[in-house]
Amino acid sequence: MNKTKKNALIGLMLAIIIILSAVEHIFLPPLPFLPPNMKPGISNIIIMYCVFFIGKTQALTLNIAKSFFAFLMRGPVAASLSFSGGILSVCAIILLVKIFKERGSYIFISVAGATAHNIGQFAAVSVILYSPYIIYYLPVLLISGVILGTVTGILLKIIMPAFNYILKD
Numbered sequence: 531m532n533k534t535k536k537n538a539l540i541g542l543m544l545a546i547i548i549i550l551s552a553v554e555h556i557f558l559p560p561l562p563f564l565p566p567n568m569k570p571g572i573s574n575i576i577i578m579y580c581v582f583f584i585g586k587t588q589a590l591t592l593n594i595a596k597s598f599f600a601f602l603m604r605g606p607v608a609a610s611l612s613f614s615g616g617i618l619s620v621c622a623i624i625l626l627v628k629i630f631k632e633r634g635s636y637i638f639i640s641v642a643g644a645t646a647h648n649i650g651q652f653a654a655v656s657v658i659l660y661s662p663y664i665i666y667y668l669p670v671l672l673i674s675g676v677i678l679g680t681v682t683g684i685l686l687k688i689i690m691p692a693f694n695y696i697l698k699d
Contacts, residue, residue, distance in 0.1 A: 531584075531697075539697070540588050543580060547573045547596050555604070565670050570678050571644065574619065575686050578640060579693055581623050593620050607658065611651045618650030619643040637683030644679030645672055 531539070550573035573596065580589040593616040601609030623643040626634055648671035656664050 536584070536588075539584065540580075540592065543576050543584075544592055544595050547576050547592060548599050550576070551596060551599065552603070565667075565674055568674055568678075571647065571682060572685070574616075574643070574647070575682055575689065577616070577620060578623060578636075578643065578682070578686055579690070581620065581627060582636075583693075583697075586620075586624050589620050589624075590617070593617060610654050610658070614654035615647040615650035618653075619647035622646035635683075636686050637680055640683030640686060641676050641679030644682060645675035648672065648675040 554569050554572055577589050577592055577596075580592055594613070597609050597613035597616060600612040620643070623639055623646075626639045626642055630639070652664070652668055652671055
């Protein structure tokens, strides 16, 4: 893929991430089976696809841009949660892709990424709130990470043929 096409693709992916994040935050009502303030993270499908097929640096860049968008739309706390969770998630995904290469399951890697995302957000909230009681929310976050990571991994597998069709030369 030439540099121009790759940059255009990254721009398109960023636009999709921003749209999905906005839709998820503005229009998606709180789902009754999710803990308070927990969102499915459907925009992370794009970042995972980027890690797998475009580039690790580009995935990190998209994550930073997504955090900047969160800062502009929802403020510094949302940005710090997005950044801390996103960076830890992308790093976990990159590490697992490196370890497992072609043998890694998208669903397993997605679950690990979602769980890492929740741990990163937990760390940021722990610093912001500085309360010993926050530890009781960690099991909820881990269980949610497994469930939502599974959903995200399944969605990635479903939409991957469409991405591959769009990206073929």
